[in-house]
Amino acid sequence: MSKITGGELLVLALRKNNIKNVFGLVGNHVSPIFVHAQKHGLDIIDVRHEQAAIHMADGWSQVTRNIGVAIVTGGPGFTNSITGIVKAYMANTPILVIVGSTVPQQRDVGGLQDIDQIGMIREYTKWSASVFDTGRIPEYISIAMKKAVSGLRGPVVLEIPINILKNSIDEEEVNWPENNTIISKSSPNRETLDIILNTIVDAEKPLIIAGDEIYYGHSENELVKFVETTGIPIVTVNKARGCIPDSHSLCFGNGRVLEAGPQLYALHEADVIINVGLNIDYQMGLAKLPFFRAGQKFINICRDEYYNSRITSKPALTVIAEPGETLSALCTLIKEKNIVLKSYSSWIDKLKENDADYWENISSQAGNERIHPINIIRGIMEYIDDDDIVVLDGSNAMFWGSLLFSFNKPGRLIIGPDGTLGPMGCGIPLALAAKLANPDKKVILYTGDGSFGFNAIEMDTAVRLNIPITVIVHNDLAWGFCKSTQQVLYGEQNVSSCDLGIRPYEKMVEALGGYGEFVGRNDRIIPAIKNAIDSGKPACINVLVDYDLFAPGAIMFNESLKAMK
Template sequence: MMFEVNGGRLAAIALKKLGINRIFGLIGYQATYLFDGFDEEGIEIFDVRHEQAAVHMADGAAQVTGAVAVAVTIGGPGFTNAISAVLKAQTANSPLVVITGAAEPFKRDIGAMQEIDHWNMVKDYVKWSVEVPTAQRIPEYIYKAVQRAVNGKPGVVVLAMPVNILSEKVLLENIDWPGDEITKRKVIHPEVADVKRMLDLLSSSKKPIIIAGSGMLYSHAEEELRAFVEKSGIPVYTINAGRGSVPDGHELAFGLGRPLEGGPQLYGFKNADTVIIMGLKLNFTIGYGKPPIFDARQNFVQIDIDPEELGRSGRKIDVGIVGDLEETLKLLLEEVPNFSLPSFDQWKEELRAREAEYWQEFNKTYLGYSGAKVNPVELINLIQSELPPDFISVVDGSNALFWGLLLLKCTGAGHQLIGPSGILGPMGTGLPLALGAKAAQPDKTVLLYTGDGSLGFNLAELDTAIRLGIKIIIVVHNDGAWGLPKDTQNRLFKKRNYAVDLGITRYDRIVEALGGQGELVTSREEILPAMRRALEAEKLACINVIIEESIMSPGTRLLSLIETDNSGKADKG
């Protein structure tokens, strides 16, 4: 018996064959056949209130699983609504496939509804963006899209599917399925000579460090990194989607690898004699690998799957290794016994001593506040004390972001998501990222720590969460202002403020009105009871905490100083 399906159903079948069992999207005429196909094939649909949230949710799912995720929009305004999210995901190297509808090609240039060449709007900024030509070829393009999203440096692929090919009927028996082989992640093996040069450099090093980034998650190299760190004794910092690859609490883990938070990592970055960058771009989030964060005299080793990333910032690279991180670390483990690496115990003890000094001074500075509002340091320490060790945190905002990343612990890759990750740096992504993370990891406790300003960007997705039963805990760092711009104004214009004060928004009441659990917290004593009730709740819970706005994080001050220095002196050291 011949089995006939339309193009929308065929797309769903192709996704299902590739093990993709959920999509994030917003329905509309051009996507109607796609959504009908998803329903027919049993693909879980997370329907949102705005297209940018669909892409952000897919981004969140990809970052906690290390696997490709799919978002769906209509063409025209649906896709243009999603463009910022598409570019954010690309600059963060999240493996996504974004499927969009499109107007019928035979109606081009006569003013058809939502007629716009939208896939070409982003072709210069994503890995691949193309219009699917026929219904018969939908599986071919979906398989190619997944292949391109996950291979090499991960990123975003956009597939535009005109509504006429989505409604067109095809016989399943006539489809030439590409096969799973093309979608497998292809391994790039490093040069043995390069690995030996790195180990030779380490043999004469006294103070090396490793900074491991998102490549750890997407190469699935966490076990190999831990083994190499333990075998070599080299201290390690983790950052972005690779945060927690060596879990906080490990004797060689020194926590967050982002210098922007102004934490104890700054001492290690400046005083190391050899810096090993693994799966991480040398962009502004890592100080470009240059002074004043690093020292120009340091030896730099960079390992990346993309040769174009080596020394991209202009930093001199002493050893560059092109290869998959898992394979590179396996080769390092094989070769380590052939080299006489010195003990780095004294360096490790020096870092621990400096770390202890940092936190002692930090506590003197930030825990002395005794005003009427809540101290953000006490807030984060208290809520963290109630969370399970393997919780997933999503952190968003400016001042709130810096506080959260500085203080929240992480015990596994894909367990800490930065709202404005990548060089695009958009705030307001935290809520949909957290919802996507929870959708992909339903058994994990997901905490969103967000500024009050940033939460407003995708506020309608509170309805999405409550309507679909996605339970996360939201802690709002509510200081009634845009924190970073206000601090910048205070420094540059002697406290002459404009366009930065927001007032206190009652996000707790908004959540309650939508059917969730909301609480307002105005004192330290209220934090723990509110957090325990949030953990026990069976629905989304929001704890709206009134924060003392004068307590600015070390990171807020550091970024404000760096970004407002237009002299070029910081770059020169």
């Protein structure tokens, strides 16, 4: 009878669930897993800090629409991971985190790294559990994988003590669960579809807002068909960006309130808002004044009631169903009933006019000698294709990037501080995971100088493992957004602890073996980007931007803080 250890069993369980790589950092508690990975074709992407491992699993999940997996040692390895886990929870990103721990015999006697890990994180996971039986490891892995993607997506955490991983059992004792779960995609009944259509038929200025569920549900085709069938204009938010091309005649790009772009006019003036798969939170102004207005009707189509429970101040029709299935059913019903919707050409013309005025005003700001983010982002877009991936990080830099980049295919945008936790500094690991998942695509990280520093040492991971991402540092010499907030709330003379000064981030990356270049003039932006991409190395372009320039979203956010009581 052959024997197998818990660590090897865990590797096999991951492989049976189609996991080919994991992100982690070696430690005593998890070494029984790591030593068996290569034998069974499980690639370990080893990082320099556990936080980065979690963020990389998060990035992998976002670009592949599959579960990302991280493995970290217990104690401080686990506590280093908490921010990443909470971020995934508050952004509804499905990841599996496997955590080692001390042996049960050393609990509550002063043993090394004896902490209540599951108790600390349980509230911010979809599901979490400790495994105390080696033979049940595959069962727990199977449960965790299902929990992560069922209902409202999110992180799951499994704690496995080192003795369970080192223990050997007869292979015949292992209970291998069958991976035959079928997830049924629900759509509303005919009566509900009729109510939705009647509301749309009565609308004069309808607007569609598409969110993450469209992306994770692979429903981009259904979304485009619904837009073209109804002729209703649309804005997209976060992971839904690109699910209908920004270049589509009925798509008006980014719909997120935070960027204070031309979408504010559309959101405020629409009389019926059809929300498909979007979590209404602070990123959407909580669907309240002044961004929205009284009397608007909301149709909320989401697969989980949690998304819909946020909108309490609007007349709303709540539909708990798969957004893609619902949109497809609506298109079928329109065809069956031969419904002829009214023309929204006047409404669409107003949206186009508003867009043109907004972009003309923004573009007029980019003409002076100082480097404007518009010039940087225009330069980036000259060297990337629709298939390439953009990661945004920071605050002021993120506001500019989300406002100015356009996306024509799904899965091409990752916003680092997504969800309602909004942590800065996760951009580098997110970009590394995106590149690993798409080795033939360019991956560009546009990040602030402050946020770059959080995980800057992961550029060593990029060099060691030959993951050639290109990092563009939007260097305003400070914690720029915090500086602007202090200026607004407390006065210019009271700004404190915000200045960073000029730092040679590009030299740091060069010293690690990557490519680096400093840019201080507008005419060097495009050549530097070309040099970085053509180098084939992990690269850092350190761009000195106009440090007195703040994105419209940053300005608006500060005004909201000023008005807050």
